[in-house]
C-alpha cells in the first residue's frame with residue numbers, strides 16, 4: 437500500500453521504488469530456498485516494511501515544503517528566501533521540542549497572562565481608564581497583561597452602543613461605535629468566511645476581521661503588547677438602525693428581497709454597489725479599542741514598504757545592502773522595532789505594513805495598528821516580509837528568547853487556550869494553525885542563517 441502511494445504521489449522517485457521491488461523479489465527467492473528459516477525471513481520482511489514507512493515519512497516531509505510567494509521574484513528577496521529555505525532544511529531538530537512550563541519563566545508569565553484574560557474584576561471600577569492607565573513606553577499593557585484585561589474584553593463585547601457612524605480613517609469601510617460611557621471602538625465588518633483563501637498579491641483583498649482579533653492575541657504571546665484590544669462583536673439590524681447617525685443612514689439601506697440591512701459607508705474604496713450586509717439580521721466584525729488622543733499617535737512611512745505597483749521595485753527588494761542605508765537613518769532601537777514587527781507580520785501573513793505608528797506621549801514607542809491584511813492565505817509564506825530581519829541580521833535578545841520558548845507547538849497551543857476564554861476556535865482554521873507553526877520555524881531558520889554568516893553577535 438505504501439508503495440502504491442509512493443508511485444502515485446512521487447513517480448519521479450520510481451528508481452527507489454524499483455529498488456524496493458527488487459528487494460522484495462530477493463525475499464521471495466529466500467522464502468523458497470530457506471523456508472525453514474522463516475524467523476529470519478520474517479525479520480527481513482519487517483525491515484523492508486520499516487524502510488517503506490521511513491520512505492513515506494521522508495517524502496511526506498517534502499510535501500509540507502513552503503511555496504514561495506509569486507511576489508518574491510526580485511533578486512535580493514529571492515536569493516534570501518532560497519538561503520532561508522536551505523537553512524530550514526537543516527534546522528536543528530531541537531526547534532521541534534517544546535519546553536516544559538515549569539522550566540521557563542516566560543511560559544510562567546504567559547500563564548499569568550492567561551489567567552488575566554479571564555474575568556476578574558467586577559463592580560464599579562472604570563475599566564476603560566484602568567486600561568489606559570497601564571499604557572507606557574513598553575507598550576499598551578505589561579507582558580503579563582493586567583488584572584482588568586479579561587473584564588475589559590468582556591465589556592467591549594457587551595457594552596450598549598449609543599451611536600454608530602462611519603470612520604473616515606483608512607481606505608476601507610469602518611464604523612465608529614460609541615458606548616454608553618463614551619468609550620469608542622472601531623468596527624471592521626466581516627467580509628470573508630474564516631476558511632476563505634485570499635489569492636493574489638500579498639496585500640490583496642479586504643480587511644480580515646478575524647486577522648485583527650488573532651493579531652491582538654498573537655502580539656501578546658510574542659511579547660509585543662502593542663496591539664490595541666480587539667474583540668469579536670456582533671451588531672444586530674435594529675441596533676444599527678437605531679444608533680446610526682444621519683450621515684451613516686445616508687449610506688445605509690434595506691435590501692427589499694432579503695430584508696437585510698446594508699451599509700456602504702464613506703471611504704476611499706467604498707462603493708454603493710459593494711455594501712456589507714447583515715446576515716440573518718446580524719453583522720459580525722472586529723471591535724478595536726480606540727486609543728485616547730493624549731497618547732498623540734503619529735504615523736510614519738515604513739522604510740520597508742512595498743511600491744504597490746505591479747512592475748515597480750523598491751530598493752529593499754533589489755538591494756541586499758539596504759540595511760546599511762537604514763542604519764544611517766534610524767537608531768538601533770527603531771531598527772530592532774522594525775525587525776520585531778517584521779517577524780510579527782510574517783507570522784500573521786501581513787504584507788501591508790506601509791505605515792507605522794508611534795506614541796509621541798510615550799517616548800515615541802511603536803504600536804502595531806491595523807493588522808487586517810493578515811490570515812489571507814495559509815498555503816503561502818511571504819518570506820520577503822522578513823526582509824528587515826535577514827537584511828540587517830539583528831534581533832532583540834529578549835525577542836529571540838521568547839520565540840525559542842514557543843517552539844515545538846507551544847505557540848499555537850497557547851493561542852488556542854487564549855481564544856478559548858472569550859472567542860471561539862472558529863476564528864481560525866486548521867491550515868492557518870499549521871501556517872503559524874511553519875512560519876515560526878522559518879524565523880528560527882532565518883536567525884540561525886544570520887548567526888552563521890555573521891562574525892559578531894546578532895543578538896542585541
Ligand SMILES: *[C@@H]1O[C@H](CO)[C@@H](O)[C@H](O)[C@H]1NC(C)=O
Pocket residue numbers: 691692693694
Ligand atoms: C438584494 O439581495 C439580493 C440577494 O443577495 C441581491 O441579488 C440584490 O442585488 C440585492 N439588491 C440590492 C438593491 O442590493
Ligand SMILES: *[C@@H]1O[C@H](CO)[C@@H](O)[C@H](O)[C@H]1NC(C)=O
Pocket residue numbers: 511512754
Ligand atoms: C538585482 O537586480 C538589479 C536590477 O535588476 C541589479 O542592478 C543588481 O545588480 C541585481 N543584484 C544581484 C545581486 O543580482
Ligand SMILES: *[C@@H]1O[C@H](CO)[C@@H](O)[C@H](O)[C@H]1NC(C)=O
Pocket residue numbers: 573767769770799
Ligand atoms: C526613549 O527612546 C530612546 C531612543 O529609542 C532611548 O534611547 C531611551 O532610552 C528611551 N527612554 C526611555 C525613558 O525609555
Ligand SMILES: *[C@@H]1O[C@H](CO)[C@@H](O)[C@H](O)[C@H]1NC(C)=O
Pocket residue numbers: 891
Ligand atoms: C569576520 O572576521 C574576519 C577575521 O576576524 C575578518 O577578516 C572579516 O572581515 C570579518 N567579516 C565581517 C563581515 O565582518
